[in-house]
Amino acid sequence: MSTTVLTAASGRPLRVPKASSGPPIELRRVHRWFGDTHAVNDVSFIVEPGEVFGYIGPNGAGKTTSMRILSTLDEPSAGDAFVDGFSVIDDPDRVRSRLGFMPDYFGTYQNVNVWEYLDFFARAYGLRGDERRRAIAETMDFTGLDVLARKPIDGLSKGMKQRLCLGRTMIHDPSVMVLDEPAAGLDPRARIELREMISRLAEAGKAILISSHILTELAEICDRVAIIEHGQLVAVGTVDEISRCVEEEINVRVRVVERESTSGQEAAATWLAKHEHVDRVASTKDGVTFTVMAEATHRDESLARLLAEMVGAGIAVVEFTSRGKSLEDVFLHVTKGRVQ
Numbered sequence: 001m002s003t004t005v006l007t008a009a010s011g012r013p014l015r016v017p018k019a020s021s022g023p024p025i026e027l028r029r030v031h032r033w034f035g036d037t038h039a040v041n042d043v044s045f046i047v048e049p050g051e052v053f054g055y056i057g058p059n060g061a062g063k064t065t066s067m068r069i070l071s072t073l074d075e076p077s078a079g080d081a082f083v084d085g086f087s088v089i090d091d092p093d094r095v096r097s098r099l100g101f102m103p104d105y106f107g108t109y110q111n112v113n114v115w116e117y118l119d120f121f122a123r124a125y126g127l128r129g130d131e132r133r134r135a136i137a138e139t140m141d142f143t144g145l146d147v148l149a150r151k152p153i154d155g156l157s158k159g160m161k162q163r164l165c166l167g168r169t170m171i172h173d174p175s176v177m178v179l180d181e182p183a184a185g186l187d188p189r190a191r192i193e194l195r196e197m198i199s200r201l202a203e204a205g206k207a208i209l210i211s212s213h214i215l216t217e218l219a220e221i222c223d224r225v226a227i228i229e230h231g232q233l234v235a236v237g238t239v240d241e242i243s244r245c246v247e248e249e250i251n252v253r254v255r256v257v258e259r260e261s262t263s264g265q266e267a268a269a270t271w272l273a274k275h276e277h278v279d280r281v282a283s284t285k286d287g288v289t290f291t292v293m294a295e296a297t298h299r300d301e302s303l304a305r306l307l308a309e310m311v312g313a314g315i316a317v318v319e320f321t322s323r324g325k326s327l328e329d330v331f332l333h334v335t336k337g338r339v340q
């Protein structure tokens with residue numbers, strides 16, 4: 001367990017996560033059936049302390065169901081999940097005290113302000129007296145909500161509501177945080193701020209499981225990702241490791257200097273058509289277009305080598321543009337876009 005001290009936006013130290021007796025998060029061969037729907041099919045993974053673990057999948061893949069099981073809101077049909085070594089089936093109370101769950105929907109209450117909302121959840125988690133007041137103050141400080149303490153939550157912006165929801169999730173200082181689509185609907189600035197808060201929580205040693213459709217956002221904050229489809233994990237690893245398994249087809253367009261005597265473009269197209277790694281060469285009014293096959297993680301090196309070869313062959317390249325795979329493309333490639 002990390003002993004890093006969680007610091008608030010103001011730099012003030014927050015409380016240190018409690019000692020654990022097992023990995024913060026473990027799903028062990030979890031299954032969940034809803035009638036004929038096998039919503040979660042034999043899912044296993046471990047998240048270490050201080051790790052941000054991204055959970056990626058198309059709609060209906062089984063993300064929320066597995067997160068709900070881990071958070072003791074649902075039970076597995078088979079298998080088990082553990083928080084700090086405690087089983088969600090045998091020890092749900094211990095799991096709840098160690099885990100914060102941020103649902104994808106933020107329910108609002110009328111006539112409740114920020115402070116009262118956090119106070120309510122602090123009481124629900126059994127925090128009393130000074131401990132409760134300190135937890136609320138630290139949470140408001142961490143999320144930057146201290147200036148809005150008396151504001152009714154109905155009047156908060158979407159970004160501020162997400163901060164409040166994150167605050168409620170961390171109010172009891174859990175060692176595990178499960179965040180279901182926390183970045184959904186946020187503007188770019190609010191997303192960056194959320195990302196920074198998640199990074200700080202991970203630096204403090206919390207294990208964070210986070211689902212999202214905003215894959216590029218996850219790529220930047222996640223240490224590892226799991227891709228789930230049709231209830232089954234189809235890939236687990238760092239974004240780089242997953243991308244490496246995917247050979248990508250890069251679309252390239254080049255423009256060359258037209259010479260008086262001969263068409264530079266035609267010469268380039270002829271040269272490219274003979275290249276072993278190049279396919280689908282076409283001469284268009286905007287230049288020569290073609291595709292190159294390359295390992296997703298070595299795309300830049302492959303393109304640079306091809307460009308150097310072209311120049312070396314006497315082709316006067318003035319423009320070389322490419323479009324390769326983003327994390328979204330890798331995701332679509334791995335999942336093939338199937339849903340259930």
Ligand SMILES: Nc1ncnc2c1ncn2[C@@H]1O[C@H](COP(=O)(O)OP(=O)(O)OP(=O)(O)O)[C@@H](O)[C@H]1O
Binds near residue numbers: 058060061063064065
């Ligand atoms: N209570 C339920 N009763 C019946 N079917 C359910 C129930 N909850 C989930 N399902 C089904 O289980 C499958 C997985 O749903 P789940 O909500 O876990 O997917 P998800 O990956 O979180 O999707 P999304 O990104 O759309 O939230 C879907 O086919 C869904 O319809």
